Amino acid sequence: MEGILSTPDFIVFFGILFGVMAVGLWVGRNDGGSAQDYFLAGKDTPWWAVAGSIFGSNVSSNHMAGFMAIGFTAGFVISHFEITAIAGLLLLCYFFLPVYRKLHVYTLSDYLNRRFDDRSRVAYTAIALTIIVLVMMLPAFYLGSRAVNILLVDxxxxxxxxxxxxxxxxxxxxxxxxxxxxxxxxxxxxxxxxxxxxxxxxxxxxxxxxxxxxxxxxxxxxxxxxxxxxxxxxxxxxxxxxxxxxxxxxxxx
Known part of the structure; x- marks a missing residue:
């Protein structure tokens, strides 16, 4: 009885997982734990670390499994999803980010609260959480579980x-x-x-x-x-x- 993953595979996987966790705990051992530390990393993070964080937080099983599957079946069309995201990132960097810095806000819901009222902040937060859970997290968990099931099956x-x-x-x-x-x-x-x-x-x-x-x-x-x-x-x-x-x-x- 032999699965696709072997003992060395599990050692490497869990070694990386716990290694990254240990590095994060060690680096953040002296941080105060404020909102600024959480959202802005204390404002002392180099640009390449910020870029890596953005990239890492946006890549999940949707990309590793879903996008590759669609690319295999449908072709280059799936790349439009990421190509159009470039325009959104540029708008964020050159138009929204200066406003955020001026108002000392960290999130879009915080900005809506400053710009309008608390009701808009709550409404946006509820809509965003619903979309994240139903549209993003559920497919990601499903694709991830399918991948694990395939890798661990006999x-x-x-x-x-x-x-x-x-x-x-x-x-x-x-x-x-x-x-x-x-x-x-x-x-x-x-x-x-x-x-x-x-x-x-x-x-x-x-x-x-x-x-x-x-x-x-x-x-x-x-x-x-x-x-x-x-x-x-x-x-x-x-x-x-x-x-x-x-x-x-x-x-x-």
Missing amino acids: KSEILQAQYASQMENTGKISSEPLEALNSSEATARTEVLRMWEQYGPIHLAKKNGDFTEASYNDAYKGLYPEKAPPSFEEVKKQSPSIEDDWRLLKKVE
């Missing part, structure tokens, strides 16, 4: 679930080529799924030592006869859970 279970789903929905194995994952557990499960043609034949072409191009049609046409399946007892030695797959496979008509 590779052999992907193959098992794929075949089980096809058999449950159609009563037979799909005729389209299926990718067999290259792991000992997945290979053992695949061997069971291709054992005898009367139980829903699956046959695999073996290329460069990896099992690929599994299809119902190959077995039906009698292709690759030299790749005769091993006996069930031999496969069972590789994985005790093979019996469950075998029982499920025998239900295929």
